[in-house]
Amino acid sequence: MQVVGYHPVPEPALVLADGGPSERVTLTPGTELEYGLGERHCAGTVQNGHHVPCSEPRAPFCPRHTARFDESTLRERTSEHAVYLAAFAPALFKVGITRRDRLQTRLREQGADRGAHLQTVPDGDVARDVEERLGRDLSQRVRTRRKRAGLGERIDEEAWEALLDSHDPLSVFDFEYGLDLAGQPVDETLAAGTVCGVQGRLLVLRRAGTTYAVDLRDLVGYELTDRDTRPLQSSLGSFN
Ligand SMILES: [Zn+2]
Numbered sequence: 001m002q003v004v005g006y007h008p009v010p011e012p013a014l015v016l017a018d019g020g021p022s023e024r025v026t027l028t029p030g031t032e033l034e035y036g037l038g039e040r041h042c043a044g045t046v047q048n049g050h051h052v053p054c055s056e057p058r059a060p061f062c063p064r065h066t067a068r069f070d071e072s073t074l075r076e077r078t079s080e081h082a083v084y085l086a087a088f089a090p091a092l093f094k095v096g097i098t099r100r101d102r103l104q105t106r107l108r109e110q111g112a113d114r115g116a117h118l119q120t121v122p123d124g125d126v127a128r129d130v131e132e133r134l135g136r137d138l139s140q141r142v143r144t145r146r147k148r149a150g151l152g153e154r155i156d157e158e159a160w161e162a163l164l165d166s167h168d169p170l171s172v173f174d175f176e177y178g179l180d181l182a183g184q185p186v187d188e189t190l191a192a193g194t195v196c197g198v199q200g201r202l203l204v205l206r207r208a209g210t211t212y213a214v215d216l217r218d219l220v221g222y223e224l225t226d227r228d229t230r231p232l233q234s235s236l237g238s239f240n
Pocket of ligand 1: 042043044054055056061062063064065
């Protein structure tokens with residue numbers, strides 16, 4: 001079995017397959033995962049629940065299988081778009097655009113702690129112009145590494161409120177992921193442990209008293225083995 005994809009929303013899940021039909025492993029809190037990680041190679045493609053494997057060594061996807069993430073279809077470009085702000089703890093703020101009907105989904109996919117709908121515009125091209133203009137003062141991209149560093153922290157309310165004041169949003173959102181972390185998790189790539197929850201692309205697992213944060217994208221492409229026998233960094237060793 002290979003990890004061939006993941007879904008951060010609405011129900012976080014890993015997608016596993018070995019050619020033929022794909023299956024979902026839901027990542028609800030309390031789920032026990034007991035996989036080891038074997039070889040990693042391109043995850044191929046899944047179409048209508050059917051997996052076509054690929055043996056190219058590049059992971060998660062070889063160049064031929066990367067194109068499926070290209071969303072610039074005509075439907076995307078010509079439908080109403082929302083311009084939004086997203087906040088990640090403690091004080092990372094970005095501007096973004098998405099199809100109007102995907103606004104809350106998009107914010108959750110990214111694991112935003114807060115969101116604000118700024119404007120609705122007629123199409124994707126106008127949205128990109130507004131994003132560029134606002135993006136001169138704000139980031140247009142927050143990397144997963146930085147989101148991971150803020151897991152378990154609180155939003156800097158003062159900074160967020162100040163930003164909202166200067167943008168006069170149409171509506172604001174507050175997202176809960178139920179992670180309830182006591183401290184910052186250890187960075188690891190593993191698929192064994194008890195699921196604490198998922199925030200955007202980040203899966204939080206507890207194993208042998210240590211809490212780990214796993215980027216779901218880093219699991220894509222791995223062949224799974226029966227059990228994980230690698231030694232892992234424990235929380236005591238995480239202070240470097
Ligand atoms: Zn491939």
